[in-house]
Amino acid sequence: MATKTCLQRIASFMLMAMLCIGIAKADGTVKGRILDQNHRPVEFATAALINAKTKLPIKGSESNSTGDFVIDKVHEGTYILSVTMVGYKKFETEQFAFNGKKDVQRDVVLEENTQMLKEATVVAKRKFIEQQADKMVINPEASITTASENVLDILKKTPGVTVDNNNNISLKGKEGVKVMIDDKPTYVSADQLATLLKGMQGKDIERIEVIENPSSRYDAEGNSGIINIKTKHNKRTGFNGSFYTGGGYSGKFGENVGLDLNMNFGKLNVYGNYSFNGWSGWNTMDAVRNYVTGPYVGAVQQIYNRSDYNGNGHNYKIGSDYYVAKNQVISFMVRGSDGHSNGKTNSVTSFFDNTMKLDSALHTKSGENEHWSNITFNGNYKWDIDSTGTSLTFDADYARFKYHSSTDQHGNYVDGNGNDMNINSTILGYQPRIINIFTAKTDYVHPIGKKFSIEGGLKTSFVKTNSQSEFTVDDPTNVVWNTGLKPYDQFIYTENINAAYVSARGQFGKTSVQLGLRVENTNSKGDSKSMNRVDTKHYTDLFPSLFIKRDLNENNQLGLTYSYRIGRPSYQILNPFMWLLDQFTYNQGNPFIRPQFTHSLGLNYTYKSKFITSIGMNRTNDLFTDVIKQNDITKVMYQTKDNLSKSIDLNASQTVQLDVTKWWHFNASAIVMYKSVTSNDATADKFKRWSYNANTTQSFTLPCDISMELAGRYRSKQLWGNFTIYEQYSVDLGVQKSLFNKKGTLKVSVDDIFNTNKGGGFAKYGNVDFNVDNHWDSRGVNVSFTYRFGKDSFKTRANRSTASSEEQSRSGK
Template sequence: MRRLISMTVWGLLMTTTQISAQNKSTVDGNVKDNNGKALESVTVSLLKAKDSTLVKTDITDANGQFELSASAGGKFLLSYTIVGYDKKFSDHFELQAGQSFHAGAVSLNAAPKKLQDVTVTSRKPMIEVKADKTIFNVENSINATGSNALELLQKSPGMQVDNNDNISMKGKTGVKVYVDGKMMQLNSKDLAAYLRSINSNDIEAIEMISNPSAKYDASGNAGIINIRLKKNKKFGTNGSMTAGFEQGVTPKGNGSVNLNYRDKKVNLFSNVSGNIGRYENDMNLYRIQRDTLYDQHAVNYNNNKSINIKTGADFFLDSRNTIGGLITTNFSTNDWTSTSNTDISYYPTNAYQKTLKAFNTIPGNRSNIDANLNYRYADTSGKEINFDGDYGQFRGRGNSYQPNYYQDMNGNILSQVINRNYTPTNIDIYTAKVDIEMPKWKGKLGFGAKFSYVKTDNTFDFFTDANGSPVKVLSRSNSFSYKENVNAAYVNYQRQFNPKWSLQAGLRAEQTNSEGILTRADGLVQDDNNVKRNYFDLFPSAALTWTVDKKNTLNLTYSRRIDRPTYQDLNPFENKLDELTYEKGNAFLRPQYTDNVELSHTFMYMITTSVGYSHVKDYSTMTTDTVKNATFVQQKNLATQQILTFSIGSPLPIKKWWNGYANFWYNYQMFKGMIGNNELKTSIPLFGAYMQHSFTLGNDYTAEASGWFNGPSIWGATWKTNAQGALDLGIQKMFLQKKATIKLSATDIFHTASPWRAHSVFGGLNINGSGSWESQTFRVNFTYRFGSSQVKDARQRQTGLESESKRIKG
C-alpha cells in the first residue's frame, strides 16, 4: 500500500507539472531611482489594461530586476510602488500566449514627503464570521494579552473548556485541535499542558471550522480548531520582543522574541517563547457509594516551566516554486503535587469511621519535536501543488510518589499504603501528503493523498513501598505497544454556477490498520493482550450556497466524520490515582462516526444564523463506575448521541469609535445506550453566549470589554455541570512612534468562571463535585517592535501531521 501511495503521489506531481508548463508568457524588466541606482523590494504588478484587474505581482531583487508570468495573452500594463517613491504606471502593451515582453529600465522619483517615516496599518476585526468558519483574531484583542492558548479557547465564540480540560464546540465534544495546520495528537491532559505553554503573544488567530471539507482529515466529529501562530510577514530584517506578568493566586511570567529576515529569494524566521509559574486549584468530591459516604477535599499545585522554539526557512526558487523547512519544539516540566483529605462515614447513620490522607507528587516532563519539509508549486492559472513530509516525536516522563494514610478522628494512623509508579511514553509519527488544486470543468478541482504511520510505546511500572524501598508489583505492571497506519485519498470540486449558486463537494477515503499489544510483567495472558483492527471508510462532504438577493444568502453543508480512540485510552491496564480512585483503558474501544448537516442564513453579510443536526454512532465518552469501595473512570462506547443545534452571531458596528461582536448558541443533546449493566437514556439542553466590545479612545489608546457565558452543561453523558461565565476588561496604549505597546487587563472581574459545580447520579453512584482555579487575574504585557515595517503576505501551508498529534495521551 505504501508503494501504491508513493506511485500515485509521483504521478500526480509529474502530470500537473507538465500541464502547467504550456502557454507560459513572461514580462521582465528592472527598476532604478532617479540617480540610476537599482531599487530593491519594489512591488511590480501586472494589471489588465481594460479594468486594472490584478494578474500577478513580483518584488524586485537586489539588482532591481523582476519577472512576471501570465497564463494567457491580452492587453496589460505595469504598476511600480515602494514606500518613499511616487507610484508609476507603464504604457499599455499587448502580450501573446507564449510570448515574452521586456519592459526595459524604469526610473522612480523620490516622493516629496518623508513617507518612509509613515507606517500605514490595517486592522482586522477581532471576530470574523465566514461561510465555513469563525476566526478570532487574537493579536487584535487586549483581553487576550497574557492568556495561554487553553484560556483563549474558553473565551472564543461557542467554545467550552470544562474543569477536566475537555474542549467542546457549541456543546459538542470530539473537537480536534490543530496548531499551524498540524493536529495535536494529545489526550486532554497532555494537550492542556501543551496549550498552557503557548502564550497569546505567539498566536495570530484561532479558526473554528464546524464542517471541514474532504481535504481535511476525517477526524473530529464536532469540527476543527486551528491555532495559527504568528509568522513575520515583513520584508527586510525585523522582529519583536514581549514580556508579560500575571498575578492570580500566585505570580507568573512569560516572554518571547521573534526574528525575521525576508527578501525576494528567502524568508528566514524564528521564535522563542517561555512561560513560568505556579498554578493552584482545588477540588471537592462528596461521594455516596453503597452504604458509605466519602467526603474528599483536595488542593492541587502545578509548577510549570516551558519553552517553545520555532524556526524555519522558505526559499523562493522562482515565481512558481518554493521549498521550505520548519521545526517546532516544545519542552516543559510539570511538577504536579496534590494533598487530599477524605472523611469516610457510614451513610445510613452518618457515623464517622476513618479518614484517608493522601499525598501525590508527580515530577514530570514532556517534549514535542515536529519537523516539516514542504514543496509548493503555483502559477497564475490557479494550479497549485503542495507536498509535505513530516516527522513528529512526543516524549513524556512521569514518576509518582503516593503515600496514603488511614487515621482515626484523633489523627492516629490505623494503616498505610505507599504506592509509586513510573510511566514513560514514547510516540513517533511519520506522514507524507500531497494536495493538488487546478481549474477544471469551469470550477476548481482538488485532489490528494496521505500516508501516516504511528508507533507508541507506553510503560506502566507499579511499586509498593516496603520499609522505604520500592518493590515492583508484577501483576499491576505492564508495557503497551500500539501501531497504526492510515492511508487516505480525497477528491474535492468547487464551482460557481452563476451569480446565485455555488457548490463544493468532496469524498475522502481512509483505510486504517492498527494493532495494540499488551505485555504484562507477570506474564498473564488475557483477552485484550492483542487487539487488531482493519477497516475502510468513506467520508463524503458537500456545501451548497444560494445567494437569494443582495441581503440574503443560504448555505447548506453536510459531512461525515470519525473519531478514533486516543492511543493511551486503548491501554487496558489500571493507573491508580489514589487508594480509592483509579483510571483504566479499554483495548476494545471502537471509533465513533458522526453525520453532520447544517443550514445557515446570512443577512446583509453580517448576521449569520444556523441550525443543524448531528447523529453519532458508537458515541465514546468517559464514564464513572465502581468496584467494591473504589471508583474508576474509563472511556466506553455508548449506542447513540443525537444533537440539535442553533446559533446566531454578528459584528456590531455601533459607533465609529465603538465596535462589537455578539454570538449565542443553543443545542439539545439526546443520549441512549448502556454503561455496564445500566441503561443510559437522557436528554439535556445546552446554551451559551459570547460578546466583545472594542473602543478607540484617541491618543493611541484603545479599550476592550469581553465576556462569555455557558449555561448548565453535561460531561461524560452522566455529569451535569452548573452555569459559568466571566467578564474581562482591558486597555492598551501605543507609544515610541507606535513601535511599543503596553496592555493592562483584568480577567473574571466578578469571579463567576470559578468555582465550578457538577453532579452525577448513575449506576448506584451519587457524586457532588465542586472546585475552583485561578480565573481571576491581573495582567501586564509590554511589546516592542523593531526593524523593517514593509509588509508582504507570508505563504500559508498546512503540515502533514494534522490528524495524528491530537491522540497522544500521557
Template sequence: MIQYPQEKFSPINIDQHANAYSIGFWKRQQYLCTRKSLITVAAIYMLLLLTNKASAQQQPTHTVKGKVVQVSQQPVEFATVALYRAKDSSLVKGTLGDMNGDYELQQVSIGHYYVQVSSMGYKTQLSSSFHITNSTTTIDVPTVVLEKNEQQLGGVTVTGTARKPLVEQHLDKTVLNIENSILSEGNTALELLQKAPGVSVDDKGDITLKGRPGVSVMINGKLTYLSQGELMHLLRGTTSSAVSKIEVITNPPARYDAAGTGGIINIVLKKSAKQGFNGNVYTNYARSRDDRYGAGFSANYGGEKFNIYGSYNHAFRGEKEYMDNNRDFYAEEHGKGEIVQSSKLNNGTTEPLYTNNFKLGADVNLNKHNTIGFLMNGNIGTYTNNSTTHNNWYNSQQAFMYKAFSKSKNDQQWTNLTYNLNYLHKFNKHNAEISADVDYAYNDFKGDQLLHTRYINQAGGDLWTPSSRQGKIPSQTNVYVGKIDYTQTFWKDGKLEVGWKTSYVEVNNDSRFDTLLQQNWIKDQSSSNHFKYKETIHASYIQLSKDWKGWKAQVGGRGEFTNTKGHQVTIDSVNTRHYFQFFPQASLSREINSNNLVQASYSRRIERPGYDELNPYRVYRDPNLYYQGNPYLRPQLTSNIELSHVWQQKITTSIYYSITKDVVNWTISQVPNTNTSYEYAVNFKNMVNYGASISLHSNVTKWWATNYFFNLYRTSYDPGEVKATVLDGRTVFAFNLQNAFTFKKGFSAELTANYQSAAMYGIYETKPVTIISAGAQKTFLDNKFTAKLMVNDIFQTRQWRNVAKYDNIIMREHIRFDSRMVTVSLSYRFGKTTNQLRERKQGNEDIQSRVKSGG
C-alpha cells in the same frame, strides 16, 4: 486489570455494528418526528431565502474577479477589494480576497467600473477601468500589485477598523485573531481556546464545539498525533505570545483529515514573513493565587530569495486549584433506596509548570516556480502536581467512620520535537501547483507518581496501617507523515484539488506501579501495564469547486484505510482493527443579492480513540478513586448538516444537526465489594445534537467594535447496552460577547463576557458558568512599544460543578480553577521590513492530538 468485553471489529462492521442496535418504538417515533421537523424547518428556511426576490427583476449575472500580489509576486492575504462606478466613483460593493490573493465580485450590472485594493501595511492601488456589456460573463481584472507602505503613522489616530477584528465570521469558519486581543496576554493556548465562540473546555481538557465532543486540534493546519493528555501539556506549554489566530471549522472540506467528529480547531502560530531583519521581544508578569511570568523573542531575516526565522519563549505558570468530590453509595441502582455510606473528599493542589518553546525555519525560493523549506518546532517542559486530600467516610446514619488523609506528588517532564521538510512547485498554466511534505515528530514523556495515605479514626489515631503507592509512567511516541497535494483551476471558475497522505504512529508506554509492604516496594500487578500501539492510515481525497452566476458549489470525498494494533504486553493481549471509511463532503451557497447569502453544507467525519483512552493503566487521585483506559473502544462516526445565512456581512445565522454513532464518553463504576470507584471511557450507542447560532459583527461607533455570538442547542445521549443513567436531553444556551474600544493617542481596551447554561456530557450534568474579563493597552514609539494591563475572570466565576449518576453511585464535584489573573505585559517590535514572504505549514500536525501527556 479490569476485564472489558472483547468485541469483534472488521473493515465493514463499523456501520453494521452501529446499525445493529434496535430502537424502541416510542424512541424511534420521537427521533423521526424530530428529524422531520428539522428538515421541514430547514426546507422552509432555504425556500424563503432563495425565493424572496422571485417577483423582482432578474438579477445581473456578471462576475468581476482578479488577484492581489506583492512586488515579490507572493499573494496578499485577505485584501479589501471595493468596486466603484467609473463615471462618479460611487461605491457599488466590496469583498475580501482569500489567502491566495484571489477575489470575486458577483451579481454586477452592465457599466464602466474600476476596483480599489487595500491592505494594512500596503499602499492602496486602483485598477484600470473596464466595461461590462451584455455579452460579457466574466471580467478578469489585471493582477493588482501592492507596494509596502514604509511611512510611519505618526500622529494619525488608528481606529478600530484599521486592524482585523477580534472575531471574524466566515461561512466556513470563525477566526479569533489572538494577535489583536489584549486579553490573550499571559494566557496559554488551552486558555485561549475557551475564548473562541462556541468552544467549551472542561476540567479534564475535553473540548466541545457547539455542544459536540470529538473536536480535533490542529496546529498550523496539521494534526498533532498526540494523546489527549500530551496535547493538553502542549497547549498549556504554548504561550499566547506564540499564537497568531485560532480558526474554528465546523464542517471541514475533504482536503482536511477526517478526524474530528465535532469539527476542527486550527491554532495558527506566529511566523514573521517579512523581508529585512525584524523581530519582537516581550515579557509579562501575572498574579493569580500564585505567580506567573514569561519572556521571549522572535526574529526574521529574509530577502527575495530566502527567509530565515526563529523564536524562543520561556514561561512559568504557578497554579493552585481546589476541588470537592462527594460520593453517595445507595442500596439500589440509580440513586434509589437508602444511602449505605458516603465519601466527602476535599482536595487542594499546587501545580508549577515550566515550559520552553522554540522554532527555527528557513524558506528558499529557488526560482519563481520552486520553493523548498525546513521547519523545526520544540516544546520542552516540566509539570508537578502536589496534592493534599482529606476524604471523610460516613456510614448509613451519616456518622463519621474514618478519614483517609493523602499526600501525592506527580512529577512530569516531556520533550516534543517536530521536523518538517516541504517543497512547492508552481506551474505556468491553470494556476496549478503541487506541494509535498515529509514530517517526523518525537514525543518523550516521563511521569513519576507517589501517593501516601493515612487512615485516621475519630480520635486522631491511625485506624489502619498507612498505605503507599508509587508509579513510573514512561511513554514514547514516534510519528512519521508524508503527504502530497495538487491543485489547479479549470473552466475559469472551477478548482480541482487532489492529494494523498500516509501516517504511521507508534506508541510505547510501560507503566509500573508498586505498593509498600513491610518497608519493601512490591509490584502491583493489577495496575502495572506495558502497552504498545501502532497505527497506520492511508488517505486520499478529491475536491471540486465551481462558481457560476452567484452560485458556489463544492463537493469532495476522502477515503481512509486504518490499520491499528494494540498490544497489552503484560497479559499478552492483542487487539487489531482494519477498516476503510469514506467521508463525503459538500457545500452549496447562493448570493441572492449584495446583502443576502445562503449556504448549506454536509460532512461525515470520524474520531478515533486517543492513545491514553485505549491504554488501560491507572491514574490514582486517592486510594479509592482512579482513572483507567479501555483498549476496546471503537471509533465514533458523525454526520453533520448545517444551513447558514449572512446578511450584509454583519449577521450570520445557522441551524445545524448531527448524529454521532458509538460516541465515546467517560463513565463511573465501582470495584465490587470495595469503596473504590473508577472512571473509564466507553462507547454509547449514539448522541444527537442540533441547534441554532447567530453571530453579529458591528462597528457601533468609530471607536467601539463588537462581535457577539449566541448559541442555543440540545444534546441527547442513548447509552445503548452501556449500563448508565443519562438524562433525556438538555437544552443549552451560550453566548460570547467581545467588545473592542479604540481611543486616541494609542489607547485601546477590551471587555468580554462568556456564559453557558447548565449542560450535559454523557452521564455528567454541569452547572452554569460565567466569565467576565477586561483589559487595556497603550502604544508608544510609533506603535513599536506596547504596554498591556488585563484581568481575566474578574469575579472568579469559572468554576466546574457537575453531578453524575452510575449504578448505585451519585457523585457531585466542584472544582475552583485558578482563573482570576492580573497580567502586565510589555513588548517591542524592532527592525525594518518590506515585502511579505511565503508562509509555510507542516504536514504532521493532525495526529498529535491523540498522544499521552500529563497535567
C-alpha cells in the same frame, strides 16, 4: 500586517471595479509575473491594461501568491501595462501593440516605495468575526485589544468555543475538538496546549478558523470540528521581529517571555521563534459519593483534596525556505517543546455509615513530577506549475514524543474518632511513554478556467507508541491490588492510515459549490502485556463533504455544509494503565474502545457581516466519552473512556457585531443546544438536556492611545457524555496603552473580577450517584508588554501545513 493586507485588497478591488466596466468581445491574453527587487513574488498587486490613446483603464487582474497575473479576453489594440501595489512605486511599460491572437508575456519587477510605507496609516476594516462557506473566521487584529492578548484568551471569546478549568476545549458543547496551528497538529496534551497557546500573541495571528464541518482535504479525524490557528504570512523583505514579556498573580506568580525573529536573504528565508511560560497555582475538589446499591446502601463517601502545582514550558521553531526557481521552493522546519510540571496533593477520603456517622478516613499525601519533550522534523517542496494556480506539493514529517511521570503516594487510616489505626500504605510509580510518527503526503491543485478547480491528494502515516508502567506498593489492606493494578505493565500500539481525497469547486452565478470525497484505510494493533492480549483492526471508510454558498444580494448570504467524519481515540486513551488519586479512586484507559462516526449538517445566514445566524445537527454513532464506574463491594470508583450507543446534538446560534459609536464596538453571541445520549448500559438508558451559552465583548477606544475591553461569558448546565457539568460564568476587564509610535503595547487585565468562575458536576445512573465541586485560582491580575522591531514583515512558509496533522493531535498525554 493585517492592516497592510487589507489595504492591498481594498486598493485592488477598487481599481478592479473600475476596470470591469466590460468588454463585449476579446481574443487574446496578457499575462506575466510580478516580483520585488529580491525576485520574490508580490501577491495582491493590480495589473491593468491602459488604452494608449485615451489613457483609460480597460481591464485588469490581481496577482496570486506566486506573483502571477492573467488578463484574458483582450481586444486587438495598443496598450500600456500598469502595475500598482501599496508599498511599491507604480510601474508602467512602454506602449505595445496587441494583435488579439497571440498571448503576450510581461514580467515586472517593482521598486519599494519607502516614503509611502512610512506615511501609510490606514486602519483595517475587517470584521472580528466573518462567516465563510465552510467555516467561521476570527480576525484578532480587527479588535482593539485582542492583538495584545494570548491565543488561549482569544479562544475564550470565540462564539461556540468553551475552555474549562482543565484546559479542555469544546465546540458548541461537543468534546474532542481538534486544535491545529497552521494546518499542523499541536502534538500536546490539554495542559501543554494551553501553555503553547499562552505563548502565542494575537498580533502574530492572521486568523482563527472555526470549522464545524471540514472538507475532504483535511484528515477525517475530528468529529467535533477543527479550530485552525493561522499565523501571519509576512511579505516584506529584511529583518524584523518582536519581543513580549509578562506576568500574572492569582495567589501565586506566573511569567512568560517570547521572541520572534525573521530574516530574508533574497532566495533564502530564515525564521525562528522561542517562548517560555512559567506557571503555578492551586485547585480543590469536594466530592460526595452515595452508595445506592450493594451491602453499603445509604453509606456515603466524601473526598476532599487540594493540589498545589508549578511548572514551565519551552516552545521553539526554526526553519528556512529556499527558492530553487521563481516557482519552486524547498523548505525545512524543526519545531518542538520541552517542559515539566510538579504537583503536591493532600487528600482526605472519609467513609460514613448510613446514619452519617464517621466510620474511618484515609489521609493521603502525594507528589507527581511530569516531564515531556517532543520534536518534529519537516521537509516540504512546492511547485507552482503555471500562472493559473496549478500546483504540486510534497510534504513529510518525522516526530518523536517523549513523556514520563513519577509519583509517590503515602496514606494512613484513622478511625471515626481520629485515632491512627496504624495502617499505612505507600505507592511509588513510574510511567514512561515514547511515540514515533512518520507521515508523508502530496497534494495537487488544478484550476479549470476562472470558475472551476479540482484538487486531490494522497497521504500515509505510521505510528508506534510504547508505554510502560512500574509500581512498588506497600498496602496491608490490599485495596490497591484489588483495583487490578499491576507491578509492571507494557502496552505497544502501532497504526497505519492510508488516505486519498478528491475535491471539486465550481461557481454558478451567485452560487458556489464544493464537493469532496476522502477514503481512509486504517490498520492498527494493540498489544497489552498484562492482559496477554493482541487486538488488531482493519477498516476502510468513505468520508463525503459538501459546501454550498449562495449570495442572495450584496448584504445577504446563505450557506449549507455537510460532512461525515471519524473520531479515533487518542493513543493515551487506548493505554490500559491506571493513574491513582488514592487507593479508592483512579483513572484508567481502555484498549478496546472503538472509533466514533459523525454525520454533521449545518445551515448559516449572514446579514451585512453584522448578524450571523446558524443552525446545526450532529449524529454520532459509537460515541466514546468519560464514564464513571464503581465497585460496591471494594468501594473503588474509577473514570474511564467507553463507547456508549449514539448521541444527537442540535444547536442554534446568533452572533452580532456592531459599531455602536466610533469609540464603542459591541460583539455578542448566544447558542442554544440540545443533546441526547443513548447508553448501552441498561441501567442508564438515555440522557438528554437543553443548555445554552452566551458571551459578549465590549471594546472602547479612549483618548491618548488607550483602549479598554469588558468581556463576560455564561454557560448553563450541560451534558458531557453521561455526566452533567454545572454552570459557569465570569467577567474580565482589560486596559491597554500603545507606546513608542505604536510599536509597543502595555496591557493590564483582571480575569474573573467577581471570582465566580467555578466548576463541577454530577452523575446519577445505575449504581453511580456522584457529585463534585471544583475551585481554582480563577481570579488574577496580568501585566504584559509587547514590542515590534525591524521592518513590518516579510514572507516565510513557517505556517505551511505539514503531513502529520491528525497523528500528532492524538499523541497528547
